[in-house]
Amino acid sequence: MSMDTRQLQTLLAIAEQGNFAAAARKVNLTPSAVSQQIAALEKEIGFPMFDRSRRPPALNAKGVQLLQAARTILQIVDDTRTDISGASVTGTLNIGSLRTCTVGLLPRAIADLRETYPHLTFRLTVGFSQALMSDVVSGRLDVALVAEHVGVPPSLKWTPFLSEPLVIVGPAAARRQSAQDRLTGWPYIRYRTNVPLANQIDTEISRLGLSPRDVVVVDTMPAAIECVKAGLGVSVVPLISLRDENAATLAWVPFGDPPTSRQIGTVQRMNSARSAVIETFHDALTRQAQSLQAELSAAQ
Template sequence: MRQLQTLIAIADHGTFARAAEVVHITPSAVSQQILALENEIGVPLFNRETRPPTLNLQGMQLLETARSILRQIQDTRAVITEGRTIGSFSIGSVRTSAIGLLPLAIVSLRKAYPELKISLKVGLSAALIADVLADRLDMAIVAEHVGVPRSLTWEPFIREPLVVIAPKDTPHEDARAILENVPFVRFRSLVPLANMIDTELARLGIVTQDTAEIDTITTIVECVAAGLGAGIVPDIALRGLSTPLKVVPFGDPQIYRQIGIVRPGVSPKAAFFDDVHTRLMNLAGPYGVPTARPRSDKSASGPAGAPA
């Protein structure tokens, strides 16, 4: 374990000297541990022609295995110690209007598990799913996604309707009239929601008068509130908005998008994942989606199998 921890520290911090500071040993001890690891594996793990030495192909392969091994040891320790919540838990999330729920959930988790260090990383769906698959993240928050590997599961915690928004004094009353006659602030981004909106507009044969292309939902809401034009957003994006807007359903019938948790299919942390899901579902209010899996008998404030 010490050798694998040292290998990860070198990869994460770049040099033997910096890794020595992180794992609290001397640089010479770091070198000795790596040499011992290489002797046991039977192949060099570093390109020593470079300064500082860098991981070679075999080293990179072992690095991924090392992360997985140490994560499994942590998970097993959690079960053995009856769910004592120490250590760290990493969450990834896409840039979504529902991301506002995540900080609230993390704050409540910190109160429930004061010894647990929770970190958040924001990125794109594909990269976050890859990070969960490689054990670089414990879980990720992503929209409904077709690219989830079989070893992972995706479970929605929110199903929210899409709505057309426009300035309050807009004379038109239905979605088609608003979208065809009011300047349109289009959501332009490489995410499933943008494709969902464009697909429904095309299906309905609605031709918009684009005045702007924006890559974040919150900015679209701000632009519409300022009077720039109309837009299409998830309903939750309007939560807490002080400016009154005209809001009508989008789609025929109204369409919904789902956001959920990507997590390992089998994990000792299953009850803890359920706890995170429950907190996000409750924060989603009327659009919350309960878990479809059997729940643990433990209470949501202290599940067994929490991170160690």
């Protein structure tokens, strides 16, 4: 029996559902039929894909490798069928994103993309750049929005779409103060977590010879902004993380000398079956990022 897409779909269902019985329900087969398909696939490729000493059986290293290939193959088959038939692009685009990009930017870009692909659905995973890139490599994500200063694996393509200014944001009472006065005259809300952005901010503060007085230490940008809104002090955040209403009620100035920024871009697999959709998505992100930055700047 030769390998076919039904076997690959069954393999994918097992990985997604966690066990053979749940996968059987998803692909409308009996558990014994699922076991037969997997046994036939293992015979075809010449090695076992599951560690059957565990309950339920778990994919081994070679099984994970084949799973990644199966995701790509099935997507290519689906996209090719769509191209030949002239049908609309369907299915799910699996997107990973930094948390800051989910405020304003990403929802707008998805809405923009749906104008071109109205039958496409989306699944969003929020996380840190390194973990998101690993998920793109493994095939769990089609594309991810990640920051610079992380090592991009050679199997991925990195394409920047936004140079994002970092700003010192404070209460309205700080509006007429200089950047240095804000960081030395107000309590400081420090963003501290194991990501490049936190290190970038701390490094620049140290280079400027400043020693802000920490009042709160947080591990998310939304938490930092909420602390500023509560009047606890000032913080350094990416401009894009400010919502429209925050930009109007809070006071911000550029951070760093010269002003500091970070790049945000998309990563995808080199031979992604979704490359056309991802290219359109990247264009939507670029347009919406420019629009959002203009709106935020106008609010000051």
